[in-house]
Amino acid sequence: MIKKIQFELGKEYSCKELTKKYLDKKDNLNAFITRREDCLKQAEEIDKKIKKGEKLKGLMGIPIAIKDNILVKGTKCTAGSKILDNYIAPYNAHVIEKLKGAVIIGKTNMDEFAHGSSGEHSAYGNTKNPHNLEYVPGGSSSGSAASVAADLTVCALGSDTAGSVRQPSSFCGVVGLKPTYGAVSRYGLMSMVCSLDQIGPIAKNVEDVEIVFNTIKGKDERDSTSLDYKLEDNKKEFVIGIPEDLIKDIDKEIKNVFDYSIKKLEDKGIRFKNIKMDNLKYGIPCYYIITPAEISANLARYDGVRFGMSAKRDDILSNYFETRGQYLGQEAKRRIMIGTHVLSSGYYDAYYLRAQKVRAKIVQDFKNAFKEVDLIFTPTSPFLPFKIGEKIKDPVSMYLADLLTVPANLAGIPAISLPAGEHKGLPVGVQFMAPVMKEQRLFNIGKIFEQC
Amino acid sequence: MKIDKIKQIANLARIKFSNDELKVLTKELSSIFDYIDQLKEIDIKDIEPFVHAVGLKNITRKDEVKSCDIDLVNLAPEKKNKLIKTKPIFND
Numbered sequence: 001m002i003k004k005i006q007f008e009l010g011k012e013y014s015c016k017e018l019t020k021k022y023l024d025k026k027d028n029l030n031a032f033i034t035r036r037e038d039c040l041k042q043a044e045e046i047d048k049k050i051k052k053g054e055k056l057k058g059l060m061g062i063p064i065a066i067k068d069n070i071l072v073k074g075t076k077c078t079a080g081s082k083i084l085d086n087y088i089a090p091y092n093a094h095v096i097e098k099l100k101g102a103v104i105i106g107k108t109n110m111d112e113f114a115h116g117s118s119g120e121h122s123a124y125g126n127t128k129n130p131h132n133l134e135y136v137p138g139g140s141s142s143g144s145a146a147s148v149a150a151d152l153t154v155c156a157l158g159s160d161t162a163g164s165v166r167q168p169s170s171f172c173g174v175v176g177l178k179p180t181y182g183a184v185s186r187y188g189l190m191s192m193v194c195s196l197d198q199i200g201p202i203a204k205n206v207e208d209v210e211i212v213f214n215t216i217k218g219k220d221e222r223d224s225t226s227l228d229y230k231l232e233d234n235k236k237e238f239v240i241g242i243p244e245d246l247i248k249d250i251d252k253e254i255k256n257v258f259d260y261s262i263k264k265l266e267d268k269g270i271r272f273k274n275i276k277m278d279n280l281k282y283g284i285p286c287y288y289i290i291t292p293a294e295i296s297a298n299l300a301r302y303d304g305v306r307f308g309m310s311a312k313r314d315d316i317l318s319n320y321f322e323t324r325g326q327y328l329g330q331e332a333k334r335r336i337m338i339g340t341h342v343l344s345s346g347y348y349d350a351y352y353l354r355a356q357k358v359r360a361k362i363v364q365d366f367k368n369a370f371k372e373v374d375l376i377f378t379p380t381s382p383f384l385p386f387k388i389g390e391k392i393k394d395p396v397s398m399y400l401a402d403l404l405t406v407p408a409n410l411a412g413i414p415a416i417s418l419p420a421g422e423h424k425g426l427p428v429g430v431q432f433m434a435p436v437m438k439e440q441r442l443f444n445i446g447k448i449f450e451q452c
Numbered sequence: 453m454k455i456d457k458i459k460q461i462a463n464l465a466r467i468k469f470s471n472d473e474l475k476v477l478t479k480e481l482s483s484i485f486d487y488i489d490q491l492k493e494i495d496i497k498d499i500e501p502f503v504h505a506v507g508l509k510n511i512t513r514k515d516e517v518k519s520c521d522i523d524l525v526n527l528a529p530e531k532k533n534k535l536i537k538t539k540p541i542f543n544d
Contacts (some may be wrong), residue, residue, distance in 0.1 A: 011541045064523075071538055088500065088525075088527075090523055090524060090527060091522045107487040180505075180506070181505040181506065182505070182506055195504075197524075210453075219511070224508075225508060227508075235484060243456060279494070282491060282494060283492050285490050287488040288484065288487070288488055289491070296465065300466075304468075305528070305536065305538050306524075307524070307527035307528060308527075308529075309529070310529035310530070312530070314539065315539055315540075316538065316541050317466075319539060320466040321468040323463075324466055324467045325466070325468030326468075328467070332469055333465075334484075336463065336465050336467065337458070337461050337465055337467070337477060337481060337544060338481065338484060338485075339535055340464050340465040340480075341461050344464060354492075354496060355491065356501035356502045357496040357499040357500070357501050357502070358491055358494055358496065359495070359501075359502040360495070360500060360501060361497050361499060363492055363505075364500060376543075395480055396487050399487075411505060412505020413505075436506055437506075441463055
């Protein structure tokens with residue numbers, strides 16, 4: 001789609017006309033927190049370049065939506081939280097610098113600070129699933145996935161800490177990539193879990209996701225964990241592993257689509273093999289120690305003193321307590337509480353250290369598996385999109401949404417979610433995982449899968 | 453988990469909760485920790501804790517003074533001239 005638009009720009013329509021078409025679309029999903037009307041000026045600049053005969057590279061001229069935890073200079077950036085209701089981003093994230101020439105049409109709705117799997121934890125109202133407005137679009141990149149699926153944008157950026165790009169992509173029937181940890185700089189992404197967060201693209205097909213990824217990836221001095229590596233993979237024949245144990249309890253509707261996907265790939269000559277990865281099932285309990293721990297530290301910055309909303313009390317302690325009590329949402333507070341407890345004196349060894357050791361065992365499972373297979377294949381979500389309100393009162397059942405996506409984050413490996421079918425009009429996605437820095441392998445298998 | 457424990461954690465986390473919120477949290481955190489506690493069944497003897505996905509070692513840069521054109525002070529709820537204003541943090 002991106003290549004097609006760039007081919008047509010300046011011939012069939014101008015960038016300004018294209019941008020206006022997207023800005024004028026009605027957002028009946030509550031997918032956006034901010035729409036950037038002023039981006040028409042950017043579009044005019046692109047039109048001037050086209051007139052001069054400049055060749056469109058990267059994402060030049062392409063309308064893109066950005067998750068609202070990524071900083072776009074001069075634009076409001078809330079991360080879905082009331083505590084940042086007055087926050088105007090003072091600089092651009094690294095990915096925004098990389099996107100130079102793309103037209104940023106808006107900032108998308110999300111679970112507050114990316115805590116959630118349904119979009120319902122946003123302080124700006126929940127986003128709806130474009131396939132059925134009574135259902136959640138998944139989360140936490142709820143608005144990014146929903147806006148791509150409803151063609152309110154051509155493509156979008158999300159962030160993925162436990163599945164927050166892939167799970168909403170699966171729920172909305174679009175393609176979403178969680179890159180290798182470090183592939184994309186986190187500079188200007190509001191920190192949730194520094195050891196897991198990655199920015200990733202969402203689009204309507206694999207080719208577009210690949211183009212966006214190639215535009216935003218690379219080393220950045222301002223994120224010392226960022227990496228530079230060549231994307232190459234010459235593998236033509238794949239052996240794909242299925243971690244049987246991990247997927248044994250998934251819903252029947254998901255299993256049916258998954259089994260059918262395997263069959264279609266087998267018909268293309270791809271071999272499958274069951275693999276033993278006993279520790280993956282501990283991914284969620286492991287995640288719910290590491291994550292709140294890092295969150296409790298990262299969200300300490302919202303103190304009502306330096307930026308964001310403030311309760312403006314007369315003494316410093318009441319100011320902290322009231323600001324955080326008043327402006328942080330329920331799930332954010334819950335995670336800060338869990339994290340504060342697991343890091344508190346006397347509990348570190350029992351929780352955090354133990355979780356990091358379990359995480360090492362999960363990483364070892366992947367290392368062993370990738371000696372035998374080239375890719376690992378699972379559904380993206382263990383269940384179908386659920387109704388708005390269905391899981392909101394039971395945190396643990398909401399956390400289980402990440403069962404199949406969280407292992408890739410814990411191991412730092414790349415993974416992609418692809419639309420694979422549907423059940424009663426609700427999309428079902430499948431996921432491929434590859435060894436670190438092997439995104440190219442995901443794009444290659446993704447394109448094969450799209451043609452099945 | 454008991455409500456007194458939740459109050460103690462809330463104090464460390466610097467968050468004000470109403471009594472009703474504290475009751476709900478006590479219930480929720482208890483069930484979350486029951487779930488998390490399944491990690492105790494895993495044998496972690498002789499396992500080195502995870503450090504980094506791609507095996508990066510410490511990355512350092514020179515400690516240099518650089519100018520910054522980003523106006524961060526302007527974002528503060530209260531400011532005085534070019535400084536962020538805060539309440540006193542020491543008692544008399």
